[in-house]
Amino acid sequence: MKLTDDSQAFVLHFGEMGSRWGFNRTVGQMLALLTIHSEPLNADQLAEALKISRGNVSMGLKELQAWRLVELHHRPGDRKDYFTAAGSIWDMARTVFEERRKRELDPTLSLLRQLLLNEPQDGAETLAQERMREVYSLLELLDQFATTLSRLSEADLQRLMKLGSGLGRLLDLKDKVRGGASGSGE
Amino acid sequence: MKLTDDSQAFVLHFGEMGSRWGFNRTVGQMLALLTIHSEPLNADQLAEALKISRGNVSMGLKELQAWRLVELHHRPGDRKDYFTAAGSIWDMARTVFEERRKRELDPTLSLLRQLLLNEPQDGAETLAQERMREVYSLLELLDQFATTLSRLSEADLQRLMKLGSGLGRLLDLKDKVRGGASGSGE
DNA sequence: TATAATTTTCAGAAATTTCTGAAAGTTCAA
DNA sequence: TTGAACTTTCAGAAATTTCTGAAAATTATA
Numbered sequence: 001m002k003l004t005d006d007s008q009a010f011v012l013h014f015g016e017m018g019s020r021w022g023f024n025r026t027v028g029q030m031l032a033l034l035t036i037h038s039e040p041l042n043a044d045q046l047a048e049a050l051k052i053s054r055g056n057v058s059m060g061l062k063e064l065q066a067w068r069l070v071e072l073h074h075r076p077g078d079r080k081d082y083f084t085a086a087g088s089i090w091d092m093a094r095t096v097f098e099e100r101r102k103r104e105l106d107p108t109l110s111l112l113r114q115l116l117l118n119e120p121q122d123g124a125e126t127l128a129q130e131r132m133r134e135v136y137s138l139l140e141l142l143d144q145f146a147t148t149l150s151r152l153s154e155a156d157l158q159r160l161m162k163l164g165s166g167l168g169r170l171l172d173l174k175d176k177v178r179g180g181a182s183g184s185g186e
Numbered sequence: 187m188k189l190t191d192d193s194q195a196f197v198l199h200f201g202e203m204g205s206r207w208g209f210n211r212t213v214g215q216m217l218a219l220l221t222i223h224s225e226p227l228n229a230d231q232l233a234e235a236l237k238i239s240r241g242n243v244s245m246g247l248k249e250l251q252a253w254r255l256v257e258l259h260h261r262p263g264d265r266k267d268y269f270t271a272a273g274s275i276w277d278m279a280r281t282v283f284e285e286r287r288k289r290e291l292d293p294t295l296s297l298l299r300q301l302l303l304n305e306p307q308d309g310a311e312t313l314a315q316e317r318m319r320e321v322y323s324l325l326e327l328l329d330q331f332a333t334t335l336s337r338l339s340e341a342d343l344q345r346l347m348k349l350g351s352g353l354g355r356l357l358d359l360k361d362k363v364r365g366g367a368s369g370s371g372e
Numbered sequence: 373t374a375t376a377a378t379t380t381t382c383a384g385a386a387a388t389t390t391c392t393g394a395a396a397g398t399t400c401a402a
Numbered sequence: 403t404t405g406a407a408c409t410t411t412c413a414g415a416a417a418t419t420t421c422t423g424a425a426a427a428t429t430a431t432a
Contacts, residue, residue, distance in 0.1 A: 036314035089320040128222040145347040161331040
C-alpha cells in the first residue's frame with residue numbers, strides 16, 4: 001500500500017484536523033484513507049499505509065465502528081476483516097454531525113436541567129441562574145434544530161444549504177403565507 | 187470570590203466540555219464564570235475563584251479576547267483590567283459558531299482546492315479524487331450555510347430553529363410559490 | 373481438540389497539551 | 403526619573419492523551 005502524494009496529503013490533513021473534529025490523529029487518518037480508497041482494507045494494510053502499530057489500528061477501527069463510520073466486509077477464503085467507509089460522503093457527514101450533537105450538547109443540557117431545579121438563595125444566585133437559563137434555552141433550541149437538520153433528506157438538505165441569503169426571505173415568505181401563527185409543528 | 191455549589195458545577199462542567207468545544211479546560215472555566223457573574227472580574231479574582239495560576243489566567247484571557255468572547259472594562263481609580271462576557275448569550279454562541287466554522291472547515295477547503303487542481307494519473311487516483319471532490323462540495327456547501335446562519339438576525343435564527351419538522355414543509359412551500367427555479371440567490 | 377490465524381487489550385512509553393510561577397515587560401502616578 | 407502596580411511571557415513541570423507491541427483472547431480450520 002503506497003499512497004500517492006495527494007492521497008498522503010489528504011490523509012495527513014485529516015489526521016491534523018481530527019482533534020478539532022472529535023477524533024484523534026490516527027482515527028482521522030484511517031477515516032481519510034478509507035474514504036478515498038474504493039477497495040476494502042484490512043487492519044494490516046491500514047497499519048502499513050499509515051505507518052502505525054497494529055494495536056493502534058485495532059483501537060481506531062473500534063472507535064470508527066462506534067461512530068458507525070465504517071463497514072465490515074469479508075472476502076471468501078480470507079479470515080481477515082476488511083473495512084470501507086460507511087455509505088456516501090453525505091451519510092458520513094450526517095453521522096459525524098449527529099454524533100457531535102450528542103457529545104457536545106447533550107451533557108450540558110442534562111446538567112443544566114439539574115441546576116435549574118434549585119432555588120436561588122440570593123440576588124447573585126438569581127442572576128447566575130438567569131444566565132444559565134438563557135444558555136439552556138439556546139442550547140436546547142440548537143439541539144432540536146441540529147436534530148431536525150440531521151433528519152432531512154439529502155435533497156432537502158442540499159436545497160436548504162443552497163438558499164444563501166434566500167433563507168431570510170424564505171422565513172418572511174412563511175410568515176406571509178401562514179400568517180405568522182405557525183411554527184411549533186412539534 | 188466563593189462560588190456556590192451550582193455555579194461551581196456549571197464552571198467545572200464548562201471546563202470539562204471545553205476541549206470538545208474548541209478551548210482548553212481553564213479557558214472553558216473562565217468563560218463559564220464570566221458568563222454567570224454579572225459584575226466584571228479581574229485576573230486575580232479569576233485566579234482565586236478557579237484556583238489556577240495568575241499566568242494561566244493571563245493566557246486564558248488572551249485567548250478569550252482572540253475569540254472576542256470577553257470585553258475589557260476599567261474602574262475609576264483602579265489600574266486592574268476587568269472582564270465580562272462579551273454581549274448576550276446569543277452573541278457569544280454566534281461568535282463561537284463562526285470561529286469554529288473557520289477553524290474546522292476553512293483549512294480543509296483550502297487544502298482540497300489545491301489537491302483538486304492536480305491531474306489524476308491512474309484509475310485509483312481518479313477514484314480518490316472523485317471522493318475528495320465530493321468531500322469538497324459538501325464542506326463548501328456546509329461552510330456557506332454556516333456563514334448564512336451566522337449572519338441571520340437573532341429573531342430569524344429563533345424562527346428558523348423553532349420550525350422543527352415545519353422546515354421540510356417550508357422547503358416544499360418555497361418550491362411551490364417560486365416554481366422551484368430560484369434558490370441560488372448568491 | 374489442537375493449532376494457526378487473527379483481533380483485542382492494556383501497561384508502559386512517547387508525544388502533546390496544559391499549567392505554574394518567577395522573571396521580564398509595561399504603564400502610570402508622583 | 404523612580405518605583406509600585408499590574409500584565410505578559412515562557413521554560414520547565416505536571417497532566418493528559420495517544421501510541422506501541424507483546425501477551426491474552428477469540429475464531430476458524432484441520
